[in-house]
Amino acid sequence: MTRHLGWLGFVLAVAARSALGQAPADHNRFEARWPFDSDGSVRIVDPAGRIRVIGWDVDSLAVSGRGPGRLAAAGTVSVRKLVVTGRAELEVHVPRGARVWVKSASADIDVVGVDGTLDLNSVAGAIHVVGTPADVTAETMDGPVELAGGSGRARVKTVSGAILLRGASVDLGASTLSGTIVVRAAGWQRGGTGVQRGKFESVTGDVRFDGELGRGGIVELESQSGAIALRVPAATVADFDLVTIAGSITNRLTAATAERGVLRFSTGAEGAGAQVTARSFKGNISLDAK
Amino acid sequence: MMCNEWETQLNEYVDGTLAAEARALVEAHLAGCAGCRAAVVELRALVAGAADLPKRIEPARDLWTGIAARVGKREVRNGKRWWRTALAAAATLVIGFAVYRLLPPFAAHYRPVGEGWLAVEAQYEQASDELTRALATERDRLAPATVALLERNLAAIDAALRESRDALARDPENVELRGLVASAAREKVELLRWATRVAT
Numbered sequence: 001m002t003r004h005l006g007w008l009g010f011v012l013a014v015a016a017r018s019a020l021g022q023a024p025a026d027h028n029r030f031e032a033r034w035p036f037d038s039d040g041s042v043r044i045v046d047p048a049g050r051i052r053v054i055g056w057d058v059d060s061l062a063v064s065g066r067g068p069g070r071l072a073a074a075g076t077v078s079v080r081k082l083v084v085t086g087r088a089e090l091e092v093h094v095p096r097g098a099r100v101w102v103k104s105a106s107a108d109i110d111v112v113g114v115d116g117t118l119d120l121n122s123v124a125g126a127i128h129v130v131g132t133p134a135d136v137t138a139e140t141m142d143g144p145v146e147l148a149g150g151s152g153r154a155r156v157k158t159v160s161g162a163i164l165l166r167g168a169s170v171d172l173g174a175s176t177l178s179g180t181i182v183v184r185a186a187g188w189q190r191g192g193t194g195v196q197r198g199k200f201e202s203v204t205g206d207v208r209f210d211g212e213l214g215r216g217g218i219v220e221l222e223s224q225s226g227a228i229a230l231r232v233p234a235a236t237v238a239d240f241d242l243v244t245i246a247g248s249i250t251n252r253l254t255a256a257t258a259e260r261g262v263l264r265f266s267t268g269a270e271g272a273g274a275q276v277t278a279r280s281f282k283g284n285i286s287l288d289a290k
Numbered sequence: 291m292m293c294n295e296w297e298t299q300l301n302e303y304v305d306g307t308l309a310a311e312a313r314a315l316v317e318a319h320l321a322g323c324a325g326c327r328a329a330v331v332e333l334r335a336l337v338a339g340a341a342d343l344p345k346r347i348e349p350a351r352d353l354w355t356g357i358a359a360r361v362g363k364r365e366v367r368n369g370k371r372w373w374r375t376a377l378a379a380a381a382t383l384v385i386g387f388a389v390y391r392l393l394p395p396f397a398a399h400y401r402p403v404g405e406g407w408l409a410v411e412a413q414y415e416q417a418s419d420e421l422t423r424a425l426a427t428e429r430d431r432l433a434p435a436t437v438a439l440l441e442r443n444l445a446a447i448d449a450a451l452r453e454s455r456d457a458l459a460r461d462p463e464n465v466e467l468r469g470l471v472a473s474a475a476r477e478k479v480e481l482l483r484w485a486t487r488v489a490t
Contacts, residue, residue: 041297074332079297081333101298123436123488141484142439159443159481177443177477203450203477224450224474243466245457281454281470 029064030071030088036061037078038095039116047105048087055096055113055131065090108143126161144179150186162205168194170214175201180226185211194274195219202226206283210290213238213274221278227286228278234289237273239266246282253287263287292329293319300326304333411475418475421482432488440485447478 036042038059044051049067061080065071069086084090087107094100099117102109108125111118117135120127126143129136129151136154138145143161147154150167156174163174168186172195175181181202185195194214199222200207206226213219213236221228232238232253242249242263249258256265263285267273278285292300296319302308303316320327429437451474458467 041294043301074335076292076329076332078294079292079329081301123433139484141436141488157480159484160439175477175480177481178446201473201477203474204446222470222473224454224470245454245464245467245470279466279470281450281457281467 027068028070028088029066030090031064032071032073033060033062034073034075034080035059035077036080036095036098039097039099040078040080040095041099041101042075042079042092042094043081043101043103044090044092045082045103046084046088046090046107049084049107050089051102051104051107051109052089052091053100053102053109053111053114054091054093055098055111055115056093057096058093059095060093061095061098062093063090132167170196172198172200174199176205177202178204180205181207183209183211185209185213212236213276215273217274219274219276221276222280223283224281226280226283228280228283229286229288230276230278231288231290232276237268238276239270239273240264240276240278240287242276242278242285242287244278244280244283244285247280247284250284250286253289292326293323296323296326300329301333304330411471418478418482421479421486425482425486428486432485436485436488440481443481444478447474447481450474451478 036059040061042061044053046069049069063071063073063082065088067084067086067088069084069088071088071090072083072085073080075081082090082092094114096113096115098114099119100111100114101119102111102121104122104125106124107122109120109122109127111120111129111131111133113131114133115131116133118129118133118137120129120136120138120140122140122143124142125140127138127140127145129138129147129149131149132151134152136147136151136156138147138155139157140161141159143158144164145156145158145161146164146166147156147169148164148166150169152169153171154165154169154173156163156165158176158179160178161176162179163176163181164184165172165174165182166184166186172183172185174183179202181200183195183198183200185198194212194217196214196217198209198217198219200209200220202223204225205223206229207221207223208229208231209219209221210229210231213232215237221230227247234253236253240253240263242251242258244261247261249261249263251257251263254265254267256263296316299308299312299316303313308316320330432440451471454467454471454474458464458471461467
């Protein structure tokens with residue numbers, strides 16, 4: 001019995017020491033709520049940790065979180081600024097139509113269900129957006145970016161982070177230096193309009209477009225040394241203009257073949273469908289049917 | 291109440307990141323708008339409040355001892371930060387103008403600039419060097435991982451630029467090549483601009 005009590009005491013002592021040692025990391029807890037316009041603007045600065053922004057059908061702004069960092073907030077019913085000094089995990093509920101601006105150093109940024117304008121900026125954190133925001137600007141140096149659902153307009157930029165764009169978007173732009181770009185575009189065949197305007201650029205990373213082109217849409221893909229892969233429905237009506245300086249071009253969509261690094265052809269009457277342009281210096285270009 | 295259309299500028303104004311011209315515009319607006327003046331007072335109070343918060347929250351001593359042994363103390367400099375930001379902004383403007391002249395329009399087909407190409411390239415090189423020098427003065431403000439990432443990607447883009455320029459030298463009238471050189475140049479400018487912004 002004494003021996004068991006001794007072990008129990010030892011375990012409790014270790015647990016208590018462990019708990020006390022962890023306590024400072026979660027010491028600060030934040031919880032606040034303010035009335036907020038349905039299209040109000042919220043600016044969030046949180047250098048490290050995690051920022052989760054959730055759209056809701058309530059005309060108020062609520063923030064909760066924890067961390068060793070401190071939260072300061074100021075603003076009105078139409079504009080509010082939340083500033084974290086240090087590191088914190090934040091969950092911010094905003095009206096669906098809100099305009100959201102987030103800046104972080106290493107914090108990951110997640111946005112779910114916001115239909116307004118998003119301006120998301122991180123140095124090393126990942127950025128994930130799920131929903132149908134009207135306008136998205138997302139920049140991160142090293143982290144990956146994923147937009148899922150679709151947006152009216154999206155501009156994504158990374159240095160080395162991978163970019164994944166999924167859903168029914170109208171106007172897309174993505175550029176990266178050494179990351180990859182993957183676009184999976186749902187379009188008019190599934191109720192959307194297809195990509196009306198898309199520009200995807202990489203220096204060394206691969207660029208892959210897999211999806212439906214909007215009628216009359218313009219899609220440009222460019223890479224210096226990465227591969228460019230296009231997969232579109234077999235029935236796509238478009239003018240294709242593919243050029244590589246030192247790479248190869250493979251066409252499995254039609255019987256047309258490239259000559260001296262150039263492949264130009266139309267499926268259907270010229271000018272009647274979308275316009276697709278691909279340019280590479282030494283990356284290979286491939287065109288396939290979905 | 292703050293004018294919604296001025297929100298971004300007012301935040302940048304309070305953060306001290308506006309160029310002189312934009313700052314003057316904001317001040318002109320503030321002179322006639324009580325709502326925005328009140329917003330600026332509130333934003334300044336917020337920034338001051340955030341600045342008064344502890345810069346560092348010390349973790350448990352037993353945790354910090356291990357970390358401190360491995361991480362060197364990092365100097366934090368705040369002095370004369372504004373002029374570095376201004377220098378970076380000015381360099382960015384020059385480069386932006388140079389690249390604007392370099393770049394083709396968004397449409398797939400464009401016309402080359404012909405004999406102006408070399409002059410524009412030289413202008414770009416000069417502006418790029420200026421921005422690189424500005425960045426060098428702020429280099430120690432960047433995290434080591436960011437510096438490593440920056441160097442790796444600058445090397446990659448310089449290699450890409452070299453390759454495409456060499457090819458252009460062999461085929462100077464190639465419009466597609468000019469477009470690719472212009473794109474790589476723009477990517478480099480964007481990378482330098484971004485790094486400068488992060489550093490300042």
